[in-house]
Amino acid sequence: MTRLAALLLSSVLAAMTGAVHAGDCRQALALGLDVSGSVDLREYRLQIDGLITALNDPEVVRILMSAPQAPVALLVFEWSGPADQAILVPWTKVTDREALAGISAMLADAERRDATPGTALGVAMKTGADFLDQQQGCWKRTLDISGDGRSNLGPEPRNVRDAIGARGITINALVIGADAPASGDLRQTEITELSSYFRTHVITGRDAFVQTALGFEDYAAAMTAKLKRELDGLAISGLQ
Template sequence: MLEMLSLLACFACAEAASLPAPGGGTPVDVELVLAVDISQSMDEEEFALQRAGYVEALRHRDFINAVRSGTNGRIALAYFEWAGVVRDDGVIAWQVIDGEDSADAFADKIASRPFRSFRGTSISGALGFGIGLLEKSAFSAPRRVIDISGDGPNNTGRPVAAIRDAAVAEDIVINGLPILIRPSPSVSRLDRYYADCVTGGDGSFVLPIYAASEFATAIRRKLIQEVSGLTDGRSLRVQDAAPVDCMLGERLRQRFSDPYFPELDR
């Protein structure tokens, strides 16, 4: 399984192998990867709210206290932006967060990034890239987490459930932040899609955002849970809808690009 995971990770994110990683196996309480959607389906308001939400959460006193409350009092954090692909200049490499100064420095790096977007939604590629970052981190942690946001289903690259399953088999937890402020009429239950097809692992959760006003609070709450490792009873494991098709995005993409092509409908 380890060889399979490495193959999937390298296939999806060859760039991760070239990123610098801290040496020495520094012990931390969690290795946390933030994977942030910048696909063209996100509009300028959603970009701005998402960016501000992460910056505010990292600087918030409750987040700092959660970091300091762990056994080691520090975490390892990495960040990247994704769409159909992950670009080298969209990555903020691993940094130890151990207090206000280091958290502010990381938040400053996110805040200074230019706003941009690209075509495609490859959740599988994003997860693969996150796996690669975790494999190359050189930290020592009892928990490894990928935190992924998005406003649509996977429609590019490998099937998302296969990458998710490979990650979970290696004890990587995947949590989801589906953005439902202006949901697509073709994907009525993106929260259920994230629950069934994207997230997984011990204690994993889905935390959907339905209104612009919820962004900052939801992101802060999610980061605090991921840092502390405590399960919040309010977090959503979607159970109130029928299971969804994990190939939904691929089917929609094929239908829109060639409505007369029948294979994916069989």
């Protein structure tokens, strides 16, 4: 969101007294982090710390704080096998920097837990959608799912995606490619193939997109870019 757009939004919110009520939420954003067996302890920390970095990026903070009358609500959960879904940060409205600091602190305290090695992406999508159904009052509901591989357990993503989209939920994806190899480099080919899989089977909704990270080292930068894109462009019509 440009500075001019932010000022316009602020003016519209101020002008429409009575249209925006306490408790309004302009966007519910559930972030699902991949902690399957392919993610080791180092990669886990890069993912968690990368999300903290992204949430505290100055431009992301500015967008989050641009309309405190109708804040963004955030939830962060981990996903792995069919029975391995855990909330790291419960639904929290980002009304001020203190709330954002609280989210960052909860993430910083997260520890790698034992999880089944499988990748139940379809279950993760359904879980994220169920969390978002708890935020029916938000003008927009978005599931941000990170993953470094294809689903190999539980329902196929393509078999649950359309039903989730029909509930008015947008699914975006952050695809994580392999880290730099000792010799040779097929990462671009591999991440192109994985991105195609997520684009075909996972994302849904208007303006849904796939962001890529070329290895977990690139996660912070990729998540920062993704949050800017997800949080930008609030529909003014939602205020009416």
